[in-house]
Amino acid sequence: MRGAVIHAPGDVRFETVDDPHVLHPTDAVIRTAVTCVCGSDLWPYRGAEPIGDPHPMGHEYVGFVEEVGSAVTSLRPGQFVVGSFATSDNTCVNCRNGFQSNCLHREFMSTCQAEYVRIPNAQGTLVATAEVPDEGLWSGLLAVSDVMGTGWWAADAAEVRPGSTAVVVGDGAVGLCGVIAAKEMGAERIIAMSRHESRQKLAREFGATDIVTERGEEGVERIRELTGGIGADSVLECVGTAQAMSQALHAARPGGNVGFVGVPHEVAIDGQELFFSHVGLRGGPAPVRRYLPDLIDRVLTARIDPGKVFDLTLPLEQVAEGYKAMDERRAVKTLLKP
Numbered sequence: 001m002r003g004a005v006i007h008a009p010g011d012v013r014f015e016t017v018d019d020p021h022v023l024h025p026t027d028a029v030i031r032t033a034v035t036c037v038c039g040s041d042l043w044p045y046r047g048a049e050p051i052g053d054p055h056p057m058g059h060e061y062v063g064f065v066e067e068v069g070s071a072v073t074s075l076r077p078g079q080f081v082v083g084s085f086a087t088s089d090n091t092c093v094n095c096r097n098g099f100q101s102n103c104l105h106r107e108f109m110s111t112c113q114a115e116y117v118r119i120p121n122a123q124g125t126l127v128a129t130a131e132v133p134d135e136g137l138w139s140g141l142l143a144v145s146d147v148m149g150t151g152w153w154a155a156d157a158a159e160v161r162p163g164s165t166a167v168v169v170g171d172g173a174v175g176l177c178g179v180i181a182a183k184e185m186g187a188e189r190i191i192a193m194s195r196h197e198s199r200q201k202l203a204r205e206f207g208a209t210d211i212v213t214e215r216g217e218e219g220v221e222r223i224r225e226l227t228g229g230i231g232a233d234s235v236l237e238c239v240g241t242a243q244a245m246s247q248a249l250h251a252a253r254p255g256g257n258v259g260f261v262g263v264p265h266e267v268a269i270d271g272q273e274l275f276f277s278h279v280g281l282r283g284g285p286a287p288v289r290r291y292l293p294d295l296i297d298r299v300l301t302a303r304i305d306p307g308k309v310f311d312l313t314l315p316l317e318q319v320a321e322g323y324k325a326m327d328e329r330r331a332v333k334t335l336l337k338p
C-alpha cells in the first residue's frame with residue numbers, strides 16, 4: 001500500500017510502505033475512510049522535533065474494519081469505526097479512571113496517513129457506528145478522533161461551567177473545537193484569541209462571543225478589560241508555546257482553571273507565580289476515548305459540526321501539499337481522501 005513518510009523537515013513523501021497486518025490477537029486492520037494532517041505533525045515538519053530515520057506519519061483516522069485479531073470480539077469487518085490517536089484497552093485502572101490516553105497498554109498511533117492502518121488494542125480503542133454514516137459526516141467524525149476530542153478535553157480540564165466565561169488561546173483546529181466544546185458545556189461568554197479573519201469567522205460560527213486580536217500581555221490586558229478586571233473562569237490553552245501558556249495563565253482569574261492541550265515546546269512554569277495566582281492547571285494528551293460515544297452522537301445528530309475545521313481537501317497522494325498548505329497557514333487543517 002502507499003502512505004506518507006517523513007524524511008526530513010519539509011520533506012513528506014507519499015510512497016510504498018509495508019501492508020499492515022494483524023500482529024497481535026488484540027489488533028485490527030482498518031481501511032482508511034478519511035485521514036488528515038494534524039497541527040502537531042508540523043512540529044517535526046518544521047524541524048522543531050527530531051525526525052531520525054524516515055518514518056510514517058498520521059494519527060487521526062476513521063475507517064472500515066478489514067480484519068480483526070482473535071481476541072477482538074466486538075468488531076466485525078465492514079463496520080465504520082472512529083478511534084483515537086492513543087490506543088487503549090479501556091479496561092485497565094487508568095482507563096476505568098477515564099484517562100484512556102494513559103492506558104497501561106497505550107500505543108500512540110503514527111501510521112494513519114495511509115490506505116490501511118493497524119490499530120493495536122482495537123477492542124478498547126475503536127467505536128463502531130450503528131451503520132455506515134453519510135459521507136458528509138465523515139469529516140466531523142474524523143475531527144472527533146483528535147481535534148474535537150482534544151478541544152473537549154481542554155474545556156473539561158478548564159472546568160467550563162454553564163454561565164461561565166471561557167477564553168480560548170489558539171485559533172488552530174483544536175482551539176476552534178475548544179470553542180464548540182465551551183459552547184456545548186454552556187459557557188455564556190466565549191472569548192477567542194485570533195488574528196486571522198477566516199478563523200475568527202469560524203470561531204464566531206462555533207459560538208465565540210468576543211474576539212481578541214492582541215497577543216501576549218496586551219492580549220491579557222484585553223481579557224481583563226472584558227472580564228471586570230479579574231480574568232476568565234476558564235482558559236483553554238490550545239497552542240503549546242511559552243507565550244501561549246503564559247497568556248493562558250495570566251488570563252485566568254484567581255480560582256479559575258487552565259486546560260492545556262497544546263503539546264508544550266519550551267514551556268516553563270514559574271512555581272512561585274502559579275502558587276500565588278490560585279489558578280488550577282491541568283492538561284495532557286486528551287482522553288479522547290472517554291468522549292467518543294458522546295461526541296460521535298453529537299456529530300451524527302448534527303448538533304455539532306467540527307468537520308468545518310477542514311478547509312482543504314486533497315487526495316491522500318497529495319499529502320505533501322497538505323503539510324505545505326498548513327505550514328504556510330494557507331489552510332487550518334487538511335483532510336486527505338484515499
Ligand SMILES: [Zn+2]
Binds near residue numbers: 040
Ligand atoms: Zn492530532
Ligand SMILES: [Zn+2]
Binds near residue numbers: 089090092094100
Ligand atoms: Zn487501559
